[in-house]
Amino acid sequence: MIAITGATGHLGRLVVEDLLDRGVAPSEIVAAVRSPEKAADLAARGVTVREADYTKPGTLETAFQGVDRLLLVSSSEVGQRLGHHANVIEAAQRAGVGLLVYTSLAFADTSPMMLAAEHKATEALIRESGLPFVILRNGWYTENYTGSLAQTLQNGAIVGSAGEGRVSAATRADYAAAAAAVLTGEGHEGSVYELGGDDPFTMAELAAEIARQSGTEVVYRDMPTEEHVRTLVGFGLPESVAALLADFDAAIAQDYLLVESGDLRRLIGRPTTPLADAVAEAIETVESA
Numbered sequence: 024m025i026a027i028t029g030a031t032g033h034l035g036r037l038v039v040e041d042l043l044d045r046g047v048a049p050s051e052i053v054a055a056v057r058s059p060e061k062a063a064d065l066a067a068r069g070v071t072v073r074e075a076d077y078t079k080p081g082t083l084e085t086a087f088q089g090v091d092r093l094l095l096v097s098s099s100e101v102g103q104r105l106g107h108h109a110n111v112i113e114a115a116q117r118a119g120v121g122l123l124v125y126t127s128l129a130f131a132d133t134s135p136m137m138l139a140a141e142h143k144a145t146e147a148l149i150r151e152s153g154l155p156f157v158i159l160r161n162g163w164y165t166e167n168y169t170g171s172l173a174q175t176l177q178n179g180a181i182v183g184s185a186g187e188g189r190v191s192a193a194t195r196a197d198y199a200a201a202a203a204a205v206l207t208g209e210g211h212e213g214s215v216y217e218l219g220g221d222d223p224f225t226m227a228e229l230a231a232e233i234a235r236q237s238g239t240e241v242v243y244r245d246m247p248t249e250e251h252v253r254t255l256v257g258f259g260l261p262e263s264v265a266a267l268l269a270d271f272d273a274a275i276a277q278d279y280l281l282v283e284s285g286d287l288r289r290l291i292g293r294p295t296t297p298l299a300d301a302v303a304e305a306i307e308t309v310e311s312a
């Protein structure tokens with residue numbers, strides 16, 4: 024059986040869909056979720072739904088019984104993640120899981136991003152566990168930008184401190200396809216994949232693409248990190264969130280989200296989704312809302 028944690032989240036759901044599209048029998052897929060009631064639609068389609076709360080180790084060990092391959096989708100609770108992931112790794116050991124696949128972050132071992140520390144520490148725990156593993160170091164999601172398209176169009180600007188840095192963003196669906204390929208494929212054990220989209224772009228290029236397709240003026244306003252934080256706080260964001268967002272841009276400015284390995288396109292066996300397609304889809308969503 025193949026289990027996916029966080030299967031009611033954006034990425035986890037896409038992995039389940041991809042596995043089903045590849046012909047994996049629904050009963051062979053375990054949606055390991057914090058709230059089984061949120062996965063009622065998956066259960067109705069024959070997917071095995073089990074409770075797997077990262078904060079409740081007992082649920083994890085039970086959920087992983089009979090599981091050969093497990094995808095640990097990194098927890099969304101920044102600051103609590105290492106403890107969550109440690110619980111999953113220990114439960115996977117106790118349940119005798121044959122392969123642990125983990126969604127990490129691009130260049131987790133060397134990245135200066137605040138977010139990288141918990142991923143780096145999780146990777147170390149996985150190696151120490153002795154479990155056969157695959158590390159999927161996911162780069163940035165294109166949806167980090169297209170998800171706020173309505174606001175971008177309203178403001179006519181993207182504000183940031185990423186400078187001329189380029190981001191190899193890819194869609195969640197692309198990363199999900201890579202995870203499904205590893206979960207159903209052979210010969211990946213022990214690999215660390217650096218995953219990112221084929222065509223990196225700067226924030227100015229992103230703004231220009233949104234402007235081109237929407238017919239609305241959208242510019243990129245670059246600013247120093249401190250001003251970026253102050254601007255975001257001025258928009259009403261808590262200081263800690265503003266600092267985290269500015270930290271993302273600092274990493275972009277230093278090319279820590281520029282991934283040129285080609286691992287993602289090789290794993291999915293096709294080019295990654297172009298930015299233009301992702302922007303077109305987001306504009307359609309905004310216009311139909």
Ligand SMILES: NC(=O)c1ccc[n+]([C@@H]2O[C@H](COP(=O)([O-])OP(=O)(O)OC[C@H]3O[C@@H](n4cnc5c(N)ncnc54)[C@H](OP(=O)(O)O)[C@@H]3O)[C@@H](O)[C@H]2O)c1
Nearest residue numbers: 029031032033034035057076077078097098099162163164
């Ligand atoms: N590369 C990037 O650009 C990027 C961007 C954002 C996030 N991420 C990382 O990638 C992960 C997946 O992304 P996503 O878009 O799918 O995020 P998401 O939609 O927020 O999904 C996160 C999942 O984690 C689950 N979760 C949180 N706390 C849990 C707990 N205590 N026990 C069990 N499950 C728990 C959530 O469960 P519920 O469904 O019950 O809420 C949800 O299913 C995120 O969690 C984050 O670590 C990466």
